[in-house]
Amino acid sequence: MTVEGPRTDPPSIGQLDRTRTMRVPRTRGAVSGLLLILLGAWGALVPFIGPYFDFSYGTDQTWVWSAARGWLEVLPGAIAAFGGFLVLVSNNRLRGSFGAWLAILAGGWFVVGSSLASVWHLGNLGSPLSSHEAGRAAAQLGYFYGLGAVIIFLSSFALGRLAVVGVRDLMAAEKDEARAAEAVRQAELDRQNALDQEVRLRKEADERAADERAAAEQRAASERTAAADRAATERSAAEQRAASEQSSATDRSATERASAEQAATDRPVTERDGRYDPNDGRSDGFGHSPAHSADGQAAPGQSNPYDPRA
Numbered sequence: 001m002t003v004e005g006p007r008t009d010p011p012s013i014g015q016l017d018r019t020r021t022m023r024v025p026r027t028r029g030a031v032s033g034l035l036l037i038l039l040g041a042w043g044a045l046v047p048f049i050g051p052y053f054d055f056s057y058g059t060d061q062t063w064v065w066s067a068a069r070g071w072l073e074v075l076p077g078a079i080a081a082f083g084g085f086l087v088l089v090s091n092n093r094l095r096g097s098f099g100a101w102l103a104i105l106a107g108g109w110f111v112v113g114s115s116l117a118s119v120w121h122l123g124n125l126g127s128p129l130s131s132h133e134a135g136r137a138a139a140q141l142g143y144f145y146g147l148g149a150v151i152i153f154l155s156s157f158a159l160g161r162l163a164v165v166g167v168r169d170l171m172a173a174e175k176d177e178a179r180a181a182e183a184v185r186q187a188e189l190d191r192q193n194a195l196d197q198e199v200r201l202r203k204e205a206d207e208r209a210a211d212e213r214a215a216a217e218q219r220a221a222s223e224r225t226a227a228a229d230r231a232a233t234e235r236s237a238a239e240q241r242a243a244s245e246q247s248s249a250t251d252r253s254a255t256e257r258a259s260a261e262q263a264a265t266d267r268p269v270t271e272r273d274g275r276y277d278p279n280d281g282r283s284d285g286f287g288h289s290p291a292h293s294a295d296g297q298a299a300p301g302q303s304n305p306y307d308p309r310a
Contacts, residue, residue: 023091024093024162025172032100036087036088039084040080040084044077044078046142056139072113073125080110080151083106084099086098093163097159100159101155104152107155110144
């Protein structure tokens with residue numbers, strides 16, 4: 001059983017072209033981005049570490065904070081470093097260009113910021129502390145003008161490279177598209193396999209449940225049949241015992257009656273009115289012996305041995 005998921009329409013040619021032109025190899029702005037990061041870090045940290053190697057501007061003390069340093073040196077240095085980071089890591093033309101523009105603005109602020117500080121009341125940085133003209137010129141260039149010009153140059157160079165759509169860009173975009181399509185296809189295949197496995201597991205579970213129900217019903221039927229057989233066997237045994245006991249009782253009763261009749265027949269003396277029966281118990285069937293009459297008298301022609309008159 002195959003479960004199909006929702007299908008999406010393939011992108012149009014225009015969408016593919018826009019996607020291809022927006023992609024750029026990561027190596028396109030690697031050198032420019034790295035240099036911009038280093039120059040931005042230099043511009044933000046040099047006012048605090050310059051006095052260590054006699055490269056001071058405004059004061060010869062290290063790690064001294066002021067509002068002017070924050071606005072005119074730390075802020076543009078941080079922005080230039082962030083722009084260089086975007087240029088370095090971005091594989092999208094728009095993000096890389098945005099980072100380059102940030103670095104251009106930071107470099108321009110390095111160039112014109114010290115001149116606008118007094119106008120915008122951003123504070124006073126002072127002047128280079130070197131006693132030599134070359135030292136003062138180097139401080140002006142290293143802190144502001146030269147640093148800003150180099151940042152602007154590198155940012156413009158990176159921006160120009162990002163604006164050009166070359167053959168390498170198209171090839172890289174096609175590779176990215178191929179990898180993305182393969183990833184999508186693999187994900188769709190994994191999802192389909194997962195659905196198939198889920199259906200198979202559900203079917204196996206249903207079959208196991210059906211087998212268990214059938215086995216339970218068969219066991220119940222077997223138990224009912226065995227119980228019915230045991231009950232029938234017990235009833236048959238009880239009936240046989242009752243019939244045997246009844247037959248035994250009948251036989252005993254018959255035997256007792258026969259024994260009583262035999263004993264009554266074989267008995268020589270019969271107790272009747274306390275008289276002796278000379279016929280040894282033989283009677284005429286009414287309890288009278290043939291030698292006596294019904295009133296106990298001797299029959300005519302015979303004498304009674306117990307009569308005192310005889």
